[in-house]
Amino acid sequence: MDPQAVFCPNPACLASGQVGKGNISIHSRKEQRYRCKVCGKTFAATTGTVFYRRKKSSETLTCVVTLLAFGCPVQAIVQAFAWDERTVRSLQEQAGQHCREIHEQWVEQPRDLGQVQADEIWVKAQGVILWLAMALQVSTRLWLGGAVSAHRDRHLIREVLERVRACALCRPLLFCVDGLSTYVTAIRAVFREPVRTGQPGRPRLRPWDGIQIAQVVKRYAQRRVVGVERRIVQGTERTIQWLVHLTQGDGVINTAYIERLNGTFRSRLAALVRRGRALPRQQAALQAGVYLIGTVYNFCTYHHSLRVELQLPGHRRRWLRRTPALAAGITDHKWSVEELLWYQVPHPPQLPKRRGRPAKAFLALKAEWLT
Ligand SMILES: [Zn+2]
DSSP states (O other): OOTTSOOBOOTTSTTBTOOSSSOEEEEETTTTEEEETTTOOEEETTTTSTTTTOOSOHHHHHHHHHHHHTTOOHHHHHHHHTOOHHHHHHHHHHHHHHHHHHIIIIISSOBOOOEEEEEEEEEEOSSOEEEEEEEEETTTTEEEEEEEESSOSHHHHHHHHHHHHHTBOSSOEEEEEOSOTHHHHHHHHHSEEEEOOSOSSOOEEEEOTTEEEEEEEEEEETTEEEEEEEEEEESOHHHHHHHHHHHHSSOOSOOHHHHHHHHHHHHHHGGGOOSSOOHHHHHHHHHHHHHHHHHHHHHHOOOGGGOEEEEETTTEEEEEOOOHHHHTTSOSSOOOHHHHHHOOOOOOOOOOOOOSSOOHHHHHHHHHHOO
16 A cells, blocks of 8 residues: 555545645555545545455456457356356446546647547447447557447537547647548537637637648448549648658558557457447447547557667667557556556545635645645
């Protein structure tokens, strides 16, 4: 137990979410509980992790989540570990929700994306088809998020683009998408900034400069690609070529990177779809599953094409392998699945609204903790 590495999870506490401030002490080693000196509350070492209130050992839980993240059928886990199916399902959903919070904290930070590819695939559930839309940053292969819907419509596309926007800086940005016209209107609607003039009323929205949109439309005959048409919908040929060269080295406008990721997700998702459940439940389970797969892909798996060659003294060479999160500069090492599940996402304190003048003692505490 290390009190310097944990924070107070109590949202009503002023020291909530702050690490290494010396406010945490060990309450009980036997029960694995810490105590916060600011609010006086005790909490379990597993609070905020996937292991919270679970009876199985952390090794077993990590093993099962790893199997799920790589597409192992739930029935196989039920047989191998002699677990109840509901336990596996609830663990899967909880791990997915946990990964989503990690994604929102680490990946959804403004960064210069360069080129983004987006695409949608369908996933077969019982009696229905669900759509999954995803986006990827080409230069680092970083998965930027996904949206699930029963329909392949503007809401689905808009939701995935909102995720991309949360990860984007207002810099030259190229979108490579398929021929679905919804992307063009949705990109133009999402990538806008309010112009504040100080006048009353809703501010005017100005589109981002430097947004380039290219479409790659494939023609099929008997399930084979017989022709590829590339269109520039927005932007200039010169800027697009520059961004393509910058983010993928060479080549032409394509959607190959997202298509490869689609393949990875498709093979792993099949096992996560539930049978005989109502549609909203299916949708929520799939959404959680998508974030579990996506976060394990971003943080825990080396990507072959991201490796870089190191020149060591004496003409020696070594390959440095990287995960997408490492390539994007989010982290400095490859995370293990166990690390991912143990990670506690800090939340800012949510203090209750107070009436009247606050007490001096409260103001002193606030000055000490909220800096
Ligand atoms: Zn506290």
